[in-house]
Amino acid sequence: MRIVASLTVLAVAGGLASFGLRSESAGPQWQALRAQFSDQEWARLLRTADLPAPSDPTNKVFHDDAAFRLGRALFYEKRLSGNGELSCASCHDPARDWTDGKALAVGLEQVDKHTPSLWNSALNRWQFWDGRADSLWSQALQPIEHPKEMGGNREEVAELVLTDPDLRALYLEAFGPAPQELSATLTAERVFVQVGKALAAFEGRILTAATPFDQFVSGLQTGDPEDLAALDPLAIVGAKLFFGEAGCHLCHHGPLLSDMEFHDVELPREGAPEPARHAGVGRLLTDPFNGRGQHSDDVEAGRERLAYLNRTPHQRGEWKTPGLRNVARTAPYMHNGVYASLDEVLEHYSTLSDAPARSHTDAKRVLEAGQFDGSQLQALKAFLQSLSSPPPPSELLPPLDSDS
Numbered sequence: 001m002r003i004v005a006s007l008t009v010l011a012v013a014g015g016l017a018s019f020g021l022r023s024e025s026a027g028p029q030w031q032a033l034r035a036q037f038s039d040q041e042w043a044r045l046l047r048t049a050d051l052p053a054p055s056d057p058t059n060k061v062f063h064d065d066a067a068f069r070l071g072r073a074l075f076y077e078k079r080l081s082g083n084g085e086l087s088c089a090s091c092h093d094p095a096r097d098w099t100d101g102k103a104l105a106v107g108l109e110q111v112d113k114h115t116p117s118l119w120n121s122a123l124n125r126w127q128f129w130d131g132r133a134d135s136l137w138s139q140a141l142q143p144i145e146h147p148k149e150m151g152g153n154r155e156e157v158a159e160l161v162l163t164d165p166d167l168r169a170l171y172l173e174a175f176g177p178a179p180q181e182l183s184a185t186l187t188a189e190r191v192f193v194q195v196g197k198a199l200a201a202f203e204g205r206i207l208t209a210a211t212p213f214d215q216f217v218s219g220l221q222t223g224d225p226e227d228l229a230a231l232d233p234l235a236i237v238g239a240k241l242f243f244g245e246a247g248c249h250l251c252h253h254g255p256l257l258s259d260m261e262f263h264d265v266e267l268p269r270e271g272a273p274e275p276a277r278h279a280g281v282g283r284l285l286t287d288p289f290n291g292r293g294q295h296s297d298d299v300e301a302g303r304e305r306l307a308y309l310n311r312t313p314h315q316r317g318e319w320k321t322p323g324l325r326n327v328a329r330t331a332p333y334m335h336n337g338v339y340a341s342l343d344e345v346l347e348h349y350s351t352l353s354d355a356p357a358r359s360h361t362d363a364k365r366v367l368e369a370g371q372f373d374g375s376q377l378q379a380l381k382a383f384l385q386s387l388s389s390p391p392p393p394s395e396l397l398p399p400l401d402s403d404s
């Protein structure tokens, strides 16, 4: 009886109107699990279900198949780079879960950031560790011209796309003939933006499939004993910690296990915090390729998203909360690649022993050392490992005639 009552409350709170499970009809396995979690932990678990479908009104070809095909060719195209040797996939390698396995990225030179995985990046609210881009298409333009990453430029990229026979054919299918009436500079810029939008159409399909954890959550909803058995007991203990006592859910929640916000998790550092999100907001607002700029396909939508952005000093040292799907396969970790393994990450959250000294006036602190014992650390790790989905499908791998 108690269970039915609390489920009704949850159904209202979580908008789960279709939540049909009643304690009488659920099996003993479900009953035992239900008793293991508090109402809040249970609700947080259920809120991880159903990855939303990505969309981007500022990119009208986001869902277009021809743009996807062009984007796939471009993603693996090394001639976008200054030296002809680097493609997006050089750092975002599908065989390495769309990252590079390095602490810090290496393009033409070493970059001062760790390469994030592209799994589900289409569902990010903001792109980059400091959130300085508001769409996948505007994001994609930056690495191409970044002197330490690909070191290319828009004029040469436009020239390549409009003259190489294969790319030109794909381009024409996606966008039709390049505008004739524009100056060379404007044409290059227009085509460059279209390159970004096609890359975004490709990246929009890099979405994780269901994991053992998702199967388990589905079991919590339906009572299906097979689904409930998908998660091993240690990972269940880890999930309870993650969504309860350990407080991980404060920042890692919802289907992506990210709040899409920016925080300082007190990684080891020397000196003052970096500008981080503080600089990111500044760059986003002045980016000529942002969602309210002339290249956006929905300036109004772009304007709305940027309207409520504030720049405040406490954003210094704050980086984006990464989603945690496939996290077990994307070491090293953090914006600066400081931790080589999940064990090191968990050790940090457990002790904060490597955190910078705290000042008494630091009002924004959220983290407390979790003081996890050995079995809790193992449980949290088992939970994180249960978030691994199958490898990318072949439609996302390099086209057959590519050598990248």
Ligand code: HEC
Binding pocket: 075, 086, 087, 088, 089, 090, 091, 092, 105, 106, 107, 108, 111, 113, 114, 115, 116, 117, 118, 121, 124, 126, 127, 128, 129, 130, 136, 139, 140, 141, 143, 144, 148, 149, 150, 199, 203
């Ligand atoms: C030299 C390695 C390198 C290359 C080449 C590269 N990237 Fe990245 N990528 C990075 C790094 C490092 C970051 C994080 C940079 C930052 O946040 O300041 C990043 C960030 C991103 C993000 C943001 C993801 C997130 O979660 O915020 C996307 C999307 C992305 N890259 C796509 C691309 C595309 C598309 C290309 C090709 C046009 C590309 N990258 C080329 C290293 C690279």
Ligand code: HEC
Binding pocket: 242, 246, 247, 248, 249, 250, 251, 252, 262, 263, 264, 265, 267, 319, 320, 321, 322, 323, 324, 327, 330, 332, 333, 334, 335, 336, 342, 345, 349, 366, 367, 370, 380
């Ligand atoms: C205050 C918000 C907050 C809390 C609480 C929090 N995290 Fe994080 N987490 C973040 C942010 C922000 C980052 C990225 C930090 C950076 O790179 O500077 C991160 C990074 C991570 C990463 C690395 C992901 C990657 O791809 O690099 C893992 C794993 C992780 N957190 C797990 C946990 C676990 C487990 C807990 C609970 C013990 C937890 N987090 C608690 C905000 C939080």
